[in-house]
Amino acid sequence: MASAPRWVEAINKALSHPDNKGKIIYQVATVDASTAPHARSQVHRAFMNPEGRPDLPLLVTSTDVRTPKVAQLRVNQRVELAWWMEGSQDQFRISGFAHIHPSPAAPGDASQPTPIPAEAAALKALEATTFDWEAKRLEIFNKMSPSMRASWCVPRAPGSKLDSYEEQKKWPREVPLEPQNGEDEKNLEMAKSNFALMLIEPISVDWVELGIQPNRRTIFTREGEKWTEQLAIP
Amino acid sequence: MASAPRWVEAINKALSHPDNKGKIIYQVATVDASTAPHARSQVHRAFMNPEGRPDLPLLVTSTDVRTPKVAQLRVNQRVELAWWMEGSQDQFRISGFAHIHPSPAAPGDASQPTPIPAEAAALKALEATTFDWEAKRLEIFNKMSPSMRASWCVPRAPGSKLDSYEEQKKWPREVPLEPQNGEDEKNLEMAKSNFALMLIEPISVDWVELGIQPNRRTIFTREGEKWTEQLAIP
Numbered sequence: 001m002a003s004a005p006r007w008v009e010a011i012n013k014a015l016s017h018p019d020n021k022g023k024i025i026y027q028v029a030t031v032d033a034s035t036a037p038h039a040r041s042q043v044h045r046a047f048m049n050p051e052g053r054p055d056l057p058l059l060v061t062s063t064d065v066r067t068p069k070v071a072q073l074r075v076n077q078r079v080e081l082a083w084w085m086e087g088s089q090d091q092f093r094i095s096g097f098a099h100i101h102p103s104p105a106a107p108g109d110a111s112q113p114t115p116i117p118a119e120a121a122a123l124k125a126l127e128a129t130t131f132d133w134e135a136k137r138l139e140i141f142n143k144m145s146p147s148m149r150a151s152w153c154v155p156r157a158p159g160s161k162l163d164s165y166e167e168q169k170k171w172p173r174e175v176p177l178e179p180q181n182g183e184d185e186k187n188l189e190m191a192k193s194n195f196a197l198m199l200i201e202p203i204s205v206d207w208v209e210l211g212i213q214p215n216r217r218t219i220f221t222r223e224g225e226k227w228t229e230q231l232a233i234p
Numbered sequence: 235m236a237s238a239p240r241w242v243e244a245i246n247k248a249l250s251h252p253d254n255k256g257k258i259i260y261q262v263a264t265v266d267a268s269t270a271p272h273a274r275s276q277v278h279r280a281f282m283n284p285e286g287r288p289d290l291p292l293l294v295t296s297t298d299v300r301t302p303k304v305a306q307l308r309v310n311q312r313v314e315l316a317w318w319m320e321g322s323q324d325q326f327r328i329s330g331f332a333h334i335h336p337s338p339a340a341p342g343d344a345s346q347p348t349p350i351p352a353e354a355a356a357l358k359a360l361e362a363t364t365f366d367w368e369a370k371r372l373e374i375f376n377k378m379s380p381s382m383r384a385s386w387c388v389p390r391a392p393g394s395k396l397d398s399y400e401e402q403k404k405w406p407r408e409v410p411l412e413p414q415n416g417e418d419e420k421n422l423e424m425a426k427s428n429f430a431l432m433l434i435e436p437i438s439v440d441w442v443e444l445g446i447q448p449n450r451r452t453i454f455t456r457e458g459e460k461w462t463e464q465l466a467i468p
Binding site: 022025027028029030031035036037038039040041076078079080081082084086091093095151154155156157158159160161162163164165168169171173206213214215216217219230231232233234 | 259261263269270271272274275313315388389393394395396397399450451467
C-alpha cells in the first residue's frame with residue numbers, strides 16, 4: 001500500500017513537541033471574487049485520507065456555512081495555509097484545494113457542496129469510493145464542545161452588523177448534544193445546519209525548520225498522485 | 235491633530251498582555267499572477283505613520299527582495315494578515331496594501347519600489363512629505379541581529395533548489411554591522427542589497443476577542459482617510 005508523504009510525519013512530530021502543545025491553529029488564505037486575499041485562523045481537527053490511500057492526505061477543519069470564506073471558495077477553491085509552530089520554530093505552508101461540505105439542511109444553494117476540481121485527486125478518490133460526507137460532518141460536529149457549538153447559532157452571518165452587545169444576551173451560550181428542552185433542540189438543529197465540514201487537499205508543502213542551525217527547508221510537491229521532495233534555500 | 239484609530243491601541247494593549255509575550259509574528263496573505271493565494275509568517279517590526287498623521291498608521295515588516303511574495307506584490311498589492319494572539323485569544327485581521335521598498339543596489343528591476351495605489355492614503359502621504367524610504371530601510375536593517383542579517387546572504391532566492399546541506403556550510407552564519415574583514419564587508423553589502431522594507435497600509439481591521447464571553451468582534455473600516463468602527467457578529 002502507498003504510504004503517507006513524509007510531511008505528514010513531520011507535522012505530527014512537530015505537534016508532539018512539548019513546546020508546541022495546543023498549536024493546532026493555522027491561518028488559511030483564500031482569494032475573493034475581486035482577487036483580494038483573505039486570511040483567518042482556523043482550528044486543525046484531524047488528518048484523514050480516502051480509504052487505502054494514505055498517500056493522499058487531507059486536513060479536516062470546519063466553518064460556518066454563512067461566512068465570506070465559503071462564498072470565496074465557491075469562486076476560487078485554491079487555499080494556502082501557514083502553520084507556525086512557535087515552540088519548535090517549524091513553519092509548514094500548505095497549498096492546495098479546499099472543499100466545503102455543508103448541511104443538506106442549509107438554506108437554498110448553501111446546501112450545495114463546492115465542486116471538486118479535476119486535479120484534486122484525494123477529493124476525487126473520496127467521491128469515487130462513495131465517501132459518507134455527511135457522516136464525517138456529523139462526526140466532527142459531535143466532537144465539538146457545547147460552547148463551540150453555540151457559535152453556529154448566531155442569528156446572522158459571522159461578521160455581519162451587530163447593533164449592540166445587548167442582542168448577544170439572547171444567544172445560547174452552550175448547545176448540548178442531548179437537548180434538555182425545546183430551546184436546546186431548536187439550537188442544536190440550527191448549529192447543525194450552519195456547521196460545514198471544510199477539507200483541505202494539499203498539493204504542495206513547504207517546511208521550514210528555523211529551530212536548527214543552519215536552518216533547513218524542504219518542499220514537497222505532488223505531481224498527479226505522486227509526492228516528491230526537494231531541499232530548498234531557507 | 236488627528237488621532238490613531240482605536241485598533242492600534244487594541245493591538246498594543248494585546249501585545250502588552252503578559253501571556254502574549256513575543257507574539258509579533260503574523261501570517262500575511264498575498265495573491266499570485268494565477269490568482270492562487272499564498273500565506274507566510276512574517277515578523278512585525280513596528281508601527282509608523284506619515285509625519286503628523288497618526289490616523290494613517292502602517293505596519294513595518296521586511297523581506298528578501300528575491301522572494302516570490304515580492305513578485306506577487308508587483309502584480310497585486312492587496313494583502314491581508316491574520317495576527318493571532320494566543321495568550322489573550324485576540325485575532326486581528328488586517329486588510330490593505332503592501333509596499334516594497336528595495337535597496338537601490340538590488341539588481342536591475344528589483345531595485346524599483348512597487349507602485350503606490352491611488353487609494354493608499356498613508357503611502358501617498360509619505361510620498362508627498364518626501365519621506366526618506368532608504369533611511370527607514372537602513373534603520374530597520376541595522377536593528378536586526380547578526381544571524382538574522384545572514385539570512386539575506388543566501389546565494390539564490392529563498393525557496394529555490396538546494397542540492398545538499400553541504401552547500402549551506404559555506405554561507406555566513408552572522409553578518410555584523412561592523413565588518414572585521416573583507417568577507418564581512420562583502421556579506422554586509424549583499425545582505426543590505428537583498429533586504430527590502432515592506433510596509434502594510436491597513437484599510438480595514440477585523441478584531442475578534444475570543445478571550446471574553448460572549449465573544450466580541452469589532453470591524454474598523456477606513457473610508458477615504460476616516461476610520462469608522464462597527465460592532466459585528468463574532
